[in-house]
Amino acid sequence: MDKRSLFIAVHAGAGTHAKDNEPIYKAVCKAACMQAMALLQERKSALESVTAAVAVLEDAECTNAGLGSNLTMEGKVECDSSVMDGKTLFFGAVGALSGVKNPIKVAHRLAEEQKLGPLPLGRVRPSILVGNGAQDFCKSCDFDVRSNMLSKTAFKTYNRYKRKYQLAELSLTQPKKMRPNSNDTSSDWSRDEGGVQDTVGAVCVDHEGNVAAASSSGGIWLKHSGRLGPAAIYGAGCWAQNQVSASKAGVAAVTSGCGEHLIQTLLAKTCSDAIRSSADLSGSLASVFRDDFLGSEFLRNTDKKFGGVLAIKTNLDGSGREVELSWTHSTASMCIGYMDGGNKSPSVFVSRLDDSVIPGKSYTLGGHMAS
Amino acid sequence: MDKRSLFIAVHAGAGTHAKDNEPIYKAVCKAACMQAMALLQERKSALESVTAAVAVLEDAECTNAGLGSNLTMEGKVECDSSVMDGKTLFFGAVGALSGVKNPIKVAHRLAEEQKLGPLPLGRVRPSILVGNGAQDFCKSCDFDVRSNMLSKTAFKTYNRYKRKYQLAELSLTQPKKMRPNSNDTSSDWSRDEGGVQDTVGAVCVDHEGNVAAASSSGGIWLKHSGRLGPAAIYGAGCWAQNQVSASKAGVAAVTSGCGEHLIQTLLAKTCSDAIRSSADLSGSLASVFRDDFLGSEFLRNTDKKFGGVLAIKTNLDGSGREVELSWTHSTASMCIGYMDGGNKSPSVFVSRLDDSVIPGKSYTLGGHMAS
Structure with missing residues (x-):
């Protein structure tokens, strides 16, 4: 080789x-x-x-995946992850999955299991699992499932954006003169240096x-x-x-x-x-x-x-x-x-x-x- | 016209x-x-x-959608539904959604809301919502959400297939002579006249x-x-x-x-x-x-x-x-x-x-x- x-x-x-x-x-x-x-x-x-x-x-x-994932509006971690194998063309994915450290390993498992062929009665194996069902699958495969996963960085980012969001929402419902400083309601998230990956x-x-x-x-x-x-x-x-x-x-x-x-x-x-x-x-x-x-x-x-x-x-x-x-x-x-x-x-x-x-x-x- | x-x-x-x-x-x-x-x-x-x-x-x-949906292995209804608008090219979808009579109306709502443009701070509106998050969205939009939805037909089908599945699983773990009648473990679900839509x-x-x-x-x-x-x-x-x-x-x-x-x-x-x-x-x-x-x-x-x-x-x-x-x-x-x-x-x-x-x-x- x-x-x-x-x-x-x-x-x-x-x-x-x-x-x-x-x-x-x-x-x-x-x-x-x-x-x-x-x-x-x-x-x-x-x-x-x-x-x-x-x-x-x-x-x-530091990455927006797994441990460092951004939080939802409710302050939870929900991850998406997928793999595709060029040899078998199998695809495996999980979506809105909480409490699992490495969602990519679950997606990999779903792709690998497809190689085993159909389940009894010809039932096709799933390629994409989401939400609680995906979490149940993790438990049945002995993946470590915690109640929630929060990193300090993600929590700080969450608090910062949540505050900005509330101010922005306020600015839409309040008369113009009562609106907070426009710097806080910037509509261009791409400018928020370092905060978006x-x-x-x-x-x-x-x-x-x-x-x-x-x-x-x-x-x-x-x-x-x-x-x-x-x-x-x-x-x-x-x-x-x-x-x-x-x-x-x-x-x-x-x-x-x-x-x-x-x-x-x-x-x-x-x-x-x-x-x-x-x-x-x-x-x-x-x-x-x-x-x-x-x-x-x-x-x-x-x-x-x-x-x-x-x-x-x-x-x-x-x-x-x-x-x-x-x-x-x-x-x-x-x-x-x-x-x-x-x-x-x-x-x-x-x-x-x-x-x-x-x-x-x-x-x-x-x-x-x-x- | x-x-x-x-x-x-x-x-x-x-x-x-x-x-x-x-x-x-x-x-x-x-x-x-x-x-x-x-x-x-x-x-x-x-x-x-x-x-x-x-x-x-x-x-x-009689259809496998909404009320007549097939049940999951655990006996629940989980629906998938989507719409696409040829004019705006917006797509809206819900997945693994429980307890909602017309999932298509939720998918439609998600596509319609995209016409309103981004949320405060330039946040893009979601086009696909799944699981509990999708159900929470329904509640916030005043869709009627019930704890579960089961039709008699779906429940009958569920019991029939669950029994067949258990027999099929048994046949994989038991020695050959102890396996149940092969008619019950047919691997070709398409032959099950009337049961699969x-x-x-x-x-x-x-x-x-x-x-x-x-x-x-x-x-x-x-x-x-x-x-x-x-x-x-x-x-x-x-x-x-x-x-x-x-x-x-x-x-x-x-x-x-x-x-x-x-x-x-x-x-x-x-x-x-x-x-x-x-x-x-x-x-x-x-x-x-x-x-x-x-x-x-x-x-x-x-x-x-x-x-x-x-x-x-x-x-x-x-x-x-x-x-x-x-x-x-x-x-x-x-x-x-x-x-x-x-x-x-x-x-x-x-x-x-x-x-x-x-x-x-x-x-x-x-x-x-x-x-």
């Missing part, structure tokens, strides 16, 4: 990363890459490896050339209890399909940003479909992001569209395997890490939009070739 | 309809069409009219030429609590997009059948995309159903694929509006009703696969042109 054909890439959210916090985000992306690469070196599957990478991201308090994710290639993708999110702050976000939705948060022929490359993609916009454009699948049938990864990612996300007819009434995509493409040719990575985002920043099996440590960095352009209206693009 | 340009089509599930029960299914499809047409004649929107049609189907005890749905065209689609389901019998089915999933259960140019026809489609297969193929969106960019409705529906459902790489390990689609296409040309209807199914049967504004009463019928072909492997196709 050529170790260089192993590949992992992760991201800690497309959003707004405060410059002061960069070292924290980079450290967690590095740890996630190292964890996944250790498994890949042991010939573990792509699906297991992306799950492990996302579990590391979930365990970090979205869905995290990972994509990888294992020793057999299989691809997989995984994503996890605590959802938007002060979300409605029971709100399902893109990380739980087929085609929105993650997508993976192995290479099946010379003209159909392997692809794995994960998305992040404003949830409802990722859902309405089924962004992970839409980008994957475009990448898969094109020879040019970066070119196809740029054009599909521009036309089918920023220019989408589904978002025509939305002024600013916040999204990010991290994608890999595999190509088998006579000289061996080739893995290409590309990313794009219209959010102010996106924290990314990646490495192949020949590297000792991952490359980690925060990609930022140019100061001269407007987040939500412009995008930036980057890429890397490993072979 | 030319009344003939109004159009409604409904279906009471793609599954296995016992011949003895045909009059009951036809009567409920007729009532659903009449209800929707009455609203369309009052110049109500396509979205309101499909919602009303599906509410009639939900109220009937899936997701119901409606598509329509209003006086402005807008299209809309709606679907609702109680899910598979003995489903895992919290299991999300296609009727709650964007792109799987329903899809609608207005005509935007001569080459982009208006289309609305609803699907039914084995839930996980409809999800994995995002069948409503996949069919709509194909129909929308083709001049030939029936031809494109047949080829996309054959290639991307029965021949889907996502279902390559599935022996039999049970699905059904009901779709309309609108075309504006110089001589007025034209509406075309088509349906296809690989299930044994599908009960359908349709009418245009010039008809006094709807056409209702049960479409059946030829006795000579195998359900899940072959399909039948039908259509109607109204202009």
Whole structure:
């Protein structure tokens, strides 16, 4: 096995990363890459490896997933999480799941169980479980279920936003002169430096050339209890399909940003479909992001569209395997890490939009070739 | 307004309809069409009219939606329901929702509220709510929420399947000679005449030429609590997009059948995309159903694929509006009703696969042109 054909890439959210916090985000992306690469070196599957990478991201308090998840309006943690296996094309997801430290491991379990075939009487196994039913499934599989999970950071963010929200609501019901300071009712959450990170994710290639993708999110702050976000939705948060022929490359993609916009454009699948049938990864990612996300007819009434995509493409040719990575985002920043099996440590960095352009209206693009 | 340009089509599930029960299914499809047409004649929107049609189907005890919903393994009703508006492209859905008589009205409410724009602080409104959070939303909107909803029919079906399931489970854990009669552990649920109907749905065209689609389901019998089915999933259960140019026809489609297969193929969106960019409705529906459902790489390990689609296409040309209807199914049967504004009463019928072909492997196709 050529170790260089192993590949992992992760991201800690497309959003707004405060410059002061960069070292924290980079450290967690590095740890996630190292964890996944250790498994890949042991010939573990792509699906297991992306799950492990996302579990590391979930365990970090600085990300909006698992432990650091944003709270609902009622102050609870409700997580969305999903995996897709490029080899079997099975998808597993949980939504609005409370009390579980690593929702991604539950999504992985649901995808793995589908390999066992139907249940007695030909009943098809579920691929997506939500709410209390998802929690019951966790208990039956011996996942540790606690009454609630709150991190200090998430609780502080919750209190800050709840206060802002109450002031904003007040301003809608009160006469103008009684309204609080307009700074407190800003309608542009993207400007709240450091407070907004979205869905995290990972994509990888294992020793057999299989691809997989995984994503996890605590959802938007002060979300409605029971709100399902893109990380739980087929085609929105993650997508993976192995290479099946010379003209159909392997692809794995994960998305992040404003949830409802990722859902309405089924962004992970839409980008994957475009990448898969094109020879040019970066070119196809740029054009599909521009036309089918920023220019989408589904978002025509939305002024600013916040999204990010991290994608890999595999190509088998006579000289061996080739893995290409590309990313794009219209959010102010996106924290990314990646490495192949020949590297000792991952490359980690925060990609930022140019100061001269407007987040939500412009995008930036980057890429890397490993072979 | 030319009344003939109004159009409604409904279906009471793609599954296995016992011949003895045909009059009951036809009567409920007729009532659903009449209800929707009455609203369309009052110049109500396509979205309101499909919602009303599906509410009639939900109220009937013979359908697997609303009142007649299949029960979960624990004996509870948990409904999935969604609407899509071809004009605004907004989608609203509820999943794993208990205690609400008409889940479709809640999905409709979620789609309607999106027209009001973002909440204070730029928070995007949710499009999909599940479980207890969805139930809390219903309470806050004055929907009547009961502790549980059980119909006599559903309870009888539940007991029958639960007994069969327990016998089947027993047969897996017991030595072969102790296994119960193999008739009781049949692995082919599609053969259980009259006991299996899936997701119901409606598509329509209003006086402005807008299209809309709606679907609702109680899910598979003995489903895992919290299991999300296609009727709650964007792109799987329903899809609608207005005509935007001569080459982009208006289309609305609803699907039914084995839930996980409809999800994995995002069948409503996949069919709509194909129909929308083709001049030939029936031809494109047949080829996309054959290639991307029965021949889907996502279902390559599935022996039999049970699905059904009901779709309309609108075309504006110089001589007025034209509406075309088509349906296809690989299930044994599908009960359908349709009418245009010039008809006094709807056409209702049960479409059946030829006795000579195998359900899940072959399909039948039908259509109607109204202009």
